[in-house]
Amino acid sequence: MVEDVADLPVRAYRKAYPPSGATFAKLRRCGAAAASVTQTHTEGRNMAVEKFTVEASHIMMFARSVGDDNQVYYDEDYAKDTEPGSIIAPPTFAQASAQFDPNYGLRPSIDGDGWFGSGGKPSGAKPREGGGGGGGGGGGGLHAEQRFIYHRHMKPGDVLSATTKPGKTWEKQGRRSGKLVFSESVTEYRDQNGELVVTAIGVGVRTERPVDQG
Amino acid sequence: MALQASDLNVGDTYTERLVEDLKRTQIVMYAGASGDYNPVHTDEVFTKEVAGYPSVFAHGMLTMGMTGKMVTNYVGDGRLTEYGVRFTSQVFPGDTLDATATVVGVSNGIVDLDISTVNQNGDEVLKGSAKARVDD
Numbered sequence: 134m135v136e137d138v139a140d141l142p143v144r145a146y147r148k149a150y151p152p153s154g155a156t157f158a159k160l161r162r163c164g165a166a167a168a169s170v171t172q173t174h175t176e177g178r179n180m181a182v183e184k185f186t187v188e189a190s191h192i193m194m195f196a197r198s199v200g201d202d203n204q205v206y207y208d209e210d211y212a213k214d215t216e217p218g219s220i221i222a223p224p225t226f227a228q229a230s231a232q233f234d235p236n237y238g239l240r241p242s243i244d245g246d247g248w249f250g251s252g253g254k255p256s257g258a259k260p261r262e263g264g265g266g267g268g269g270g271g272g273g274g275l276h277a278e279q280r281f282i283y284h285r286h287m288k289p290g291d292v293l294s295a296t297t298k299p300g301k302t303w304e305k306q307g308r309r310s311g312k313l314v315f316s317e318s319v320t321e322y323r324d325q326n327g328e329l330v331v332t333a334i335g336v337g338v339r340t341e342r343p344v345d346q347g
Numbered sequence: 348m349a350l351q352a353s354d355l356n357v358g359d360t361y362t363e364r365l366v367e368d369l370k371r372t373q374i375v376m377y378a379g380a381s382g383d384y385n386p387v388h389t390d391e392v393f394t395k396e397v398a399g400y401p402s403v404f405a406h407g408m409l410t411m412g413m414t415g416k417m418v419t420n421y422v423g424d425g426r427l428t429e430y431g432v433r434f435t436s437q438v439f440p441g442d443t444l445d446a447t448a449t450v451v452g453v454s455n456g457i458v459d460l461d462i463s464t465v466n467q468n469g470d471e472v473l474k475g476s477a478k479a480r481v482d483d
Contacts (some may be wrong), residue, residue: 137363165389191380194376194380195380195381197380198373198377198379198381198409198412198414199412199413200366200373200374200413200418201412201413201419202418203383203413203416203419203424207425213401215424216349216423216424216425216426217424217425221424221425222416223412224412224415224418224419224427225408225412225415226384228381228408229371229380229381229382231382231383232381237382239382239384239385240382240384241382241384247352249386249393250389250393251386251390251392251393252388255392255393255396256393256396256397257396275434276408276434277408277433277434278431278432278433278434279407279408279411279431279434280429280430280431280432280475281429281431282428282429282432283427283428283429285428303444333429342399343398343399
C-alpha cells in the first residue's frame with residue numbers, strides 16, 4: 134500500500150522511529166494518545182510521491198520563504214537570458230514534494246482527523262498514523278543531515294515522481310539528548326521521461342529526550 | 348556570473364548574512380511553502396507545553412534553504428551539482444545567521460566548497476559542503 138511505505142526522508146524516519154517513551158508520557162498527560170507506528174520498510178525502492186508537478190508559483194513562494202529574491206526563481210523573462218535558460222527551483226526545493234504526498238503526516242488533514250498541534254488545549258489530538266507524534270519535537274525524530282545531488286535543476290513543467298529506499302542506520306551517545314539513533318534514506322526524483330533529476334539523501338535522528346538547551 | 352577556475356584559490360571565502368532577527372512569520376512562510384507543518388516550528392503553545400522546547404524553532408531545511416541562497420549567489424544559477432549539510436544546532440526566532448563558503452579544492456571544472464552557518468553567538472548551526480561547475 135502506497136500510504137504505508139516511506140515517502141520523504143524525514144517522514145520515513147519519523148515513521149520508523151516513533152517518539153521516545155518520555156514524549157509519549159508527555160503527550161498522554163496532554164490528552165493525546167500515542168501514535169500507532171509500524172515499520173514497513175521493505176527491500177528495494179518504495180514509491181514516495183507519485184506525481185510532483187513543479188509549478189512556477191510554488192517555486193516563487195518557496196524562494197520567498199528562504200529569503201531568496203533571485204529573479205531566476207520567479208521572473209520568466211529574466212530567466213530566459215540566464216545560463217539555465219528558464220526559471221529553475223532553488224537547491225532545496227525537492228523538500229516541498231511533501232505537498233504532493235496525499236498522506237503526509239506533518240500536515241493537518243482536512244477530513245477532521247485531528248491534529249497534534251494546539252487548539253483549545255496545548256495538544257489537540259492524537260497524531261495521524263505515520264505522523265510520528267511529537268515529530269521534530271520532544272524527543273521524536275529530528276532532521277540531522279540532508280544532501281542533494283543535482284543531475285539537473287528542477288524547473289516548471291517537470292512532472293516528477295520520487296522513490297525512496299532506506300539507507301544505513303547507526304547509533305551514538307549524545308551529550309545533550311541521550312542515545313541517538315540515526316537512519317538514512319535515499320530518495321530519487323525522476324522526470325516524466327524517467328530521467329534522474331535530483332537524488333536526496335536524508336538522515337534522521339531519534340533522540341531519547343528533547344535536546345538540552347544551553 | 349559563474350566562477351572562473353583560474354580566479355579561485357584554496358582558502359578563498361565568501362560570506363553572506365542570511366537573516367537578521369529571524370521572525371516567526373518567516374518560519375510560517377517556510378512551513379507553508381515546504382508543506383512541513385510540524386507544530387514545533389510554528390505553534391508556541393504546543394512546542395513549550397508538549398514538546399518541551401523553550402520556543403518554536405526553525406526547520407533545519409529552512410536553514411539549509413537560506414544557506415543555499417549564499418551558495419548559489421556565489422557559484423551562479425544552475426551551477427550547483429551537490430549540496431549537503433549537517434544540522435549542528437537549533438535555530439530560534441531572533442537569531443541572526445551568517446553563512447560562509449570556503450574553497451577547499453578546484454579540479455576538472457568543479458569547485459569544492461566547505462559550508463558553515465553561524466548564529467549571533469558564533470555557534471555553528473549548519474555545517475556542510477557543496478560542489479559546483481566552474482568555467483575554465
